[in-house]
Amino acid sequence: MTSSPHSSGSARSRDAIITARGLTKQFTVKRAQVDAVTDLDLDVTRGELVAFLGPNGAGKSTSLRMLTTLLPPTSGTAVVAGHDIARDPAAVRRTIGYIGQGTSAGNNQRVRDEMLSQGAFYGMSRSDAARRTDELLESLDLAPLAKRTVMGLSGGQKRRLDIALGLVHSPSLLFLDEPSTGLDPQSRANLWRHILELREQHGTTIFVTTHYLDEADQFAERVLVMDHGRVIADDTAASLKTTLAGDVITLGFEGGAPDARGTTDALTRARQVAARLLDGHAGEVVPARGSAGSATTASGSTAAGPGAPLRLELVVDHGDRVLPVLLRELDASGIAVTSAALRQPTLDDVFLALTGRSLRDEGETTASAASKADPAGGTEATATTTAPAQVSA
């Protein structure tokens, strides 16, 4: 990482490739105002790989479209790659690469010709464009497809061509709007390998929006979380997870008829033990993975069908230390635990802690519907909104 999001102002301004202040976009839809992006302040340092994460409609694309001059802001300013987006949009466009959602032309042009046309569009000489085209086709594994028509490419191949098109004029800053949406896990992995390799080779700054939590977690040095048009968190994924979420302990208990509040005797007693041990933090009762007849209500309580297996979920700091103590205490209280699991927090837990909502429910719907796959594994949502607890025993 070139610079942490908390680096000093002077270091930032020296190396800044994006600086935005108060960037705001409002749309008017049927006389109603839509606050798509509100007061976006942003400093991106040269060479950084920044991921913009947020549910559908959070304002990610609108932010990108303002920064790439495709959309004029309602108010605010931004300097991108050394040029003011309002005063010199043409210079911004010349300098950056932008790969929007579903850019790839479904045309009859051959892959290599499409690349050459793009080079010409950016004013490159034919020889420069040809050299760069061949270089990119090679590094993006597109060389064997050079003579194929764009229309005949697969989804993954088209996305790689999009990237090649965005890089033809060697931009030092590349904006990618959901580059992997709709791709199968294998193509997603390939695409990211290419993005990372290109960045390694050319030191390109990459600003990417994604619905995929695992991508932001794995590849970005910095994650901006956006919700309702505002950036609500900005840090490394590791730091966000440590400071905003906690380890998740999940305990299973023997069934038994749930009472009127949808819980069982074992669960009630387990919660009392947990509360005693964890400074009043009793955890949340959640349905077991894939259990039929049980559902988590909006209020976070569990409406379980008769005999539906239930679990207790606790969000704690230092779960590895808390779990053994908790199990000992439950055992000493005569409460039989049938299963125990400890999981590290994910960026979804971060979003949940920030907003009380799950990104998996909202944001990944489109993405997973498109790819029919969730490489992060599991889509189960829980109602855990509890702040990380500290073991007091």
Ligand SMILES: Nc1ncnc2c1ncn2[C@@H]1O[C@H](COP(=O)(O)OP(=O)(O)OP(=O)(O)O)[C@@H](O)[C@H]1O
């Ligand atoms: N051209 C437009 N006219 C009216 N409203 C718009 C327009 N473009 C975006 N919006 C609205 O602005 C808000 C932000 O949309 P935006 O596309 O930036 O979100 P997003 O985070 O990129 O969502 P997604 O992940 O679904 O692409 C949404 O409420 C959207 O409906």
